[in-house]
Amino acid sequence: MTALAGKYKKLKDLHPEEAITPGTGLCAGCGGLDGLRLALKELGENVLICNAAGCFTLLSVYPFTPLKGSWLYTTMGAPVPAAQGVRDALDIRLQHRELPDKEDLLVMTVAGDGSSNDIGLGATSAALHRNLDFIYFCYDNEAYGNTGFQLSAASPYGSATQTAPNTEFHPAGTEFFKKDLFEIWKAQKPTYIATVSPREPIDLSNKFAKAKTMSGSRMFICMSPCPTGWGFDPKESDLIAKLAVDTGMFPIKEYFEGQVTHTKRPQRRLPVEKFLQRQKRFRHLFEPECRHDIIENIQSHVDEYWSHYE
Amino acid sequence: MYRIRLHGRGGQGIKTASQILGTAAFYSGYQAQDFPLYGAERRGAPIVAFTRISEKPVLERGPISSPDIILVGDETLLDDPQAAPLCGADESTAVFINSTLETSVLQQQLHLSSSLLKLNLTELCIQHLNKGTVLSTALAAAGARLVGMITLEALLKAVDAELSQQGIGSIQENLNLTKEIFQNLFPVVLKPRKEKTISPSEIILMEQANIEEAAPIILSPGNMILRKTGNWRVQRPEIDYEHCNHCLICYARCPDGAISLGPDDKPEIDYDHCKGCLICAQECPGHFINTVREAGVES
Ligand SMILES: Cc1ncc(C[n+]2csc(CCOP(=O)(O)OP(=O)(O)O)c2C)c(N)n1
Ligand code: SF4
Numbered sequence: 001m002t003a004l005a006g007k008y009k010k011l012k013d014l015h016p017e018e019a020i021t022p023g024t025g026l027c028a029g030c031g032g033l034d035g036l037r038l039a040l041k042e043l044g045e046n047v048l049i050c051n052a053a054g055c056f057t058l059l060s061v062y063p064f065t066p067l068k069g070s071w072l073y074t075t076m077g078a079p080v081p082a083a084q085g086v087r088d089a090l091d092i093r094l095q096h097r098e099l100p101d102k103e104d105l106l107v108m109t110v111a112g113d114g115s116s117n118d119i120g121l122g123a124t125s126a127a128l129h130r131n132l133d134f135i136y137f138c139y140d141n142e143a144y145g146n147t148g149f150q151l152s153a154a155s156p157y158g159s160a161t162q163t164a165p166n167t168e169f170h171p172a173g174t175e176f177f178k179k180d181l182f183e184i185w186k187a188q189k190p191t192y193i194a195t196v197s198p199r200e201p202i203d204l205s206n207k208f209a210k211a212k213t214m215s216g217s218r219m220f221i222c223m224s225p226c227p228t229g230w231g232f233d234p235k236e237s238d239l240i241a242k243l244a245v246d247t248g249m250f251p252i253k254e255y256f257e258g259q260v261t262h263t264k265r266p267q268r269r270l271p272v273e274k275f276l277q278r279q280k281r282f283r284h285l286f287e288p289e290c291r292h293d294i295i296e297n298i299q300s301h302v303d304e305y306w307s308h309y310e
Numbered sequence: 311m312y313r314i315r316l317h318g319r320g321g322q323g324i325k326t327a328s329q330i331l332g333t334a335a336f337y338s339g340y341q342a343q344d345f346p347l348y349g350a351e352r353r354g355a356p357i358v359a360f361t362r363i364s365e366k367p368v369l370e371r372g373p374i375s376s377p378d379i380i381l382v383g384d385e386t387l388l389d390d391p392q393a394a395p396l397c398g399a400d401e402s403t404a405v406f407i408n409s410t411l412e413t414s415v416l417q418q419q420l421h422l423s424s425s426l427l428k429l430n431l432t433e434l435c436i437q438h439l440n441k442g443t444v445l446s447t448a449l450a451a452a453g454a455r456l457v458g459m460i461t462l463e464a465l466l467k468a469v470d471a472e473l474s475q476q477g478i479g480s481i482q483e484n485l486n487l488t489k490e491i492f493q494n495l496f497p498v499v500l501k502p503r504k505e506k507t508i509s510p511s512e513i514i515l516m517e518q519a520n521i522e523e524a525a526p527i528i529l530s531p532g533n534m535i536l537r538k539t540g541n542w543r544v545q546r547p548e549i550d551y552e553h554c555n556h557c558l559i560c561y562a563r564c565p566d567g568a569i570s571l572g573p574d575d576k577p578e579i580d581y582d583h584c585k586g587c588l589i590c591a592q593e594c595p596g597h598f599i600n601t602v603r604e605a606g607v608e609s
């Protein structure tokens with residue numbers, strides 16, 4: 001089985017239309033917003049987004065919306081049940097109520113990592129079981145961003161969050177390793193899964209272009225550098241995204257027909273410090289003294305992952 | 311009662327400044343109340359915070375519309391109609407602006423009846439803290455000095471307490487900064503303001519509306535473009551078209567889609583919406599995007 005070929009090679013090939021306007025209240029330099037913007041460039045306007053409460057809920061603030069497509073705001077646990085409901089309603093109307101085919105919409109869920117890994121995961125699993133025909137976009141800022149950056153199951157080991165600060169008894173801050181959402185989803189064999197980064201717009205666009213031609217559950221995790229929560233200068237968003245890939249901490253890959261392919265391999269992996277030391281949430285690993293032990297645990301975890309693929 | 315209003319942007323520490331000010335007043339034996347006000351917007355958007363200081367318990371609530379002192383941390387807000395930092399200023403108000411401009415120049419441009427003071431806090435922050443983006447200590451110190459009855463000792467204690475509580479490092483540097491600002495400013499003589507009596511407003515009865523009217527449905531796709539986020543900018547990216555080779559990296563990287571493509575793939579920045587994150591300038595491979603500090607007041 002070969003990986004699906006991408007149709008885009010250059011930035012000039014990106015879809016020229018924007019499906020999301022400027023003017024939103026999201027932070028300056030929000031990495032996840034660039035990810036969603038590039039994704040929607042590809043998916044177009046005939047999309048209905050079911051959004052889980054989170055940062056991106058700020059996209060559409062009554063009476064304004066930046067979207068050319070549709071938007072349905074749901075609770076933190078219910079963006080996927082909402083997507084199921086919308087999909088069912090569209091299908092019934094297409095089949096029995098003479099809704100013209102051109103009125104059909106692509107149903108999409110947009111949810112943060114907190115919603116995706118925690119309260120929303122049960123419902124997502126149920127939808128994957130039914131092979132719901134939708135696209136899932138999880139923007140992964142590795143915490144509950146909207147409410148002030150509390151711990152989620154996607155917060156990486158060693159990072160400080162509001163509810164997992166670095167303390168005498170918890171020197172690492174977050175004590176557990178990030179939940180492997182990709183593998184959890186994969187266990188249910190959806191049509192397609194991909195991880196994407198706003199720093200890799202061609203890879204991202206190719207993956208959404210492919211996903212658009214498929215049916216069934218198509219699942220995305222978008223690494224979303226968050227200047228506010230991670231603690232870095234907004235202009236460094238893409239530098240941080242690049243380092244996440246170059247250190248091997250955020251593998252860029254896809255799953256299709258039983259096969260996992262890494263689509264952007266780090267040539268020579270950089271040490272994880274390169275990624276960690278630029279962010280305030282990891283500062284306690286370097287000051288007042290360097291916690292080599294914790295950094296070493298992070299490095300081994302990354303090495304262990306890549307030992308299966310290198 | 312002293313009513314102090316602080317203006318700045320999300321991320322500049324304006325809320326913390328109002329807290330330090332309140333705590334310093336409390337340590338000086340006064341009653342204090344402080345709180346911020348911001349919408350759903352994030353870092354970079356204009357925010358306002360308030361501190362009320364009184365010998366008696368502070369029973370007044372809500373935003374301050376007739377301030378005794380206005381502290382403007384970010385002069386780029388001065389001509390922003392939404393933030394309107396000078397709103398409610400009259401001859402009894404003292405206005406303090408963090409600015410590089412001379413007081414006379416500011417006065418000429420702003421036509422204020424209020425007394426006007428300024429100090430370049432950003433520069434002092436750069437000197438003491440190595441960065442000019444976080445103004446919490448500096449603005450609080452300016453406010454504490456202007457209001458007059460806060461002692462340096464109480465102010466230093468408040469800076470220490472608030473910064474430690476928030477886990478912010480470089481306490482000693484902040485204390486030095488506090489001292490310098492305290493010594494550089496003098497208390498203002500506030501003209502007494504007539505206390506307003508507030509009469510209760512009429513109760514508005516809400517009637518049940520039809521779901522079609524009551525539900526927050528937006529029927530105008532993409533109307534967010536009507537909202538301008540250009541006023542979030544502290545630095546402005548400017549493309550050097552003589553050198554730009556149209557590689558489109560800036561266009562792909564701008565999270566807000568504020569860079570569009572003109573003829574021949576010429577990248578064009580939409581300054582009505584560019585938030586000034588400066589990703590484009592950072593990412594341009596040839597460094598063909600310059601960054602320029604936004605001038606506050608138009609001359
Ligand atoms: C059941 C429930 N609990 C708590 C909240 C409050 N809440 C709103 S957004 C949010 C954070 C969501 O985090 P995440 O899904 O990671 O998205 P992010 O905010 O990071 O974009 C929380 C806790 C809620 N809306 N619903
Ligand atoms: S908190 Fe982070 S994820 Fe949320 S809008 Fe701001 S930058 Fe984006």
Ligand code: SF4
Nearest residue numbers: 564584585587588590
């Ligand atoms: S600074 Fe550059 S990248 Fe940031 S919003 Fe403005 S145009 Fe976009």
Ligand code: SF4
Nearest residue numbers: 554555557558560594
């Ligand atoms: S990144 Fe630089 S060279 Fe490339 S299009 Fe933008 S301004 Fe021009």
